[in-house]
Amino acid sequence: MRSIFAAAIITSAALALPSEALAQFAANSGEDIELYSDVTVSGNGVTTLTGQVDIRQGQVRMLADTVKIYSKSSSGSVAAAASDIDRIVATGNFYYITPDQEVRGDQGVYQAASDTFTVTGDVILLQDENIVTGTKLIYEVGQQMARVTADCMGRKCGTNRRVSILLKNTGNNSQAGRS
Secondary structure, X not given: OHHHHHHHHHHHHHXXXXXXXXXXXXXXXXXXXXXXXXXXXXXXXXXXXXXXXXXXXOOXXXXXXXXXXXXXXXXXXXXXXXXXXXXXXXXXXXXXEOOOEEEEEEEEEEEOOOOEEEEEEEEEEEEOOEEEEEEEEEEEOOXXXXXXXXXXXXXXXXOOOOOEEEOOOOOOOOOOOOO
């Protein structure tokens, strides 16, 4: 029994610390950023991409229906340097995909000043075969620390609208603890 709890704690800790790949959409990552959309409009420091938006940097992808990229300067445009990005807001069918994990939600917001990535809505974090769900995921990029929260707290909620973690048993531990 003790080994089951130890495995659960270790796996929960691993899920709470997403891989460094989440830091890819940063100005200092060294990778080029590619942006694809059906329509792109840029002006007054805001670039809006709509229609099956697909943003790639290295092996990391961000998908959404609409993405707004806010520049630090009002003269910033789609051609502005990645270091000029102040905030990115991705809404509708939001996905953040790395080789190691996938995050889904209704909206994803990256704030350069605080170096945080926040995903809201029906949040799903898939890592290996493990699944974490909630209504909000806040990832502090520099600290490599994630926090998942939900709308309801306490056992009175049952399993509805609480943080849920499913740890898949991928090893053959069926003999563990038996004499």
